[in-house]
Amino acid sequence: MEQWPPARDDALLTELGAALRGLGPVPEEFLDAALAAFSWRTVDAELAIAELTFDSARDLEPAGPTRSTAVDRTLTFRSGPVIVEIEVTASGVVGQLSPPCPGRVSARTADGQYEDVPVDTLGLFSMGVPPVGPVQFRATTDRYGVRTAWVSLR
Template sequence: MLKGDPGWESDEVLLRELGAALAEERDVPEHLLEAARAAFTWRTVDAELLALTSYDSVLDEELAVRARATQTARQLVFDAEGVSVQVEVTEAGVAGQVLPAGPGRVALVTATGPVEEAELDELGLFLLGPPPSGPVRFRCDVGGTTVLTEWVCV
C-alpha cells in the first residue's frame, strides 16, 4: 500500500497489512544460514590471541618450589605479533605491563565476562585487584588493536 492509496490514513488497514506481512512464513535458504554462521565466527578476528609463549613461573620448577615456600608472586608473559603482556599475580592483586607501551585499557576477564578494567599509563603499566579463582584471561585494547591472552588459572 502506498501513501496515496485509499485507506492509507486508516490505522486498522495499516496494522492488518503489517500483521499479514509478519505472519508470512519465510524460509531462509540454507546457503544464507551457513554464510551467516561463518560470518559470526569471524566476529573476533581483530582480537589476536596472545599465547603464553615466553614464561610462566609455575612451570619453572626451581622458582615454583621457592614460591610455594615463600608465597612469592606468579609471573606470566604472553607474546604474539609484536605485543607482549607481562603480569605478576599476588594475593594483593595483579600488576602488569603491555608492550609496546601506549594508551589503552586492560580488562581481567572470566568466563562470565570482564571483572575489572584499568587504563594503561604512558609506560603501558596497569594495576588490578586480586583475580577470582578459576580461569582468567586479559583483554588489552592498545593502539586500535584488541588482543586476548590464553586462559590461565592464577
C-alpha cells in the first residue's frame, strides 16, 4: 500500500477512481431518498419571510400600554403589506392576519412539530399553550403565504 495521502495528484486520482469503481450501482432507494431531499430545498421559497418589527419584551409601545395586562407578550411581523400580530399568554396564543383573509396558520417548533389552526374571515386565529423554545408561524391564505422569522415566545 502506498503512503496516504499520495504525494502526487495523479496517484490520488488513481486511488479515488479505484474506490469509486468498486462501489457498483447506487441502490434505487438511495436515489429516491436523494431526489426527495433535493425537492425539499425550495419548499418554503414560495412563502415570504415576515420579519419581527415589534416585540413588547424589547420595544416600548409608541403610545404607551394599550393592551390588556393579561397579555404576556405582543409580537408583530411584517412582510410587505402582510402583517401577522400575535399575543402570547400563559394559556395560549391568539393572532390576526392583516389584510384579513381566511386560511390556516401553523406553528412549528425546532423539533418540527406543528399546531395547525384555521383563520376566520376577520383574520383571527388562536392556538393552545405556547411551546418552549423557538417557534415559526406560517400563514397560508388564498391571497398570500407568509412565514415568520423564528422567535421564542417565553
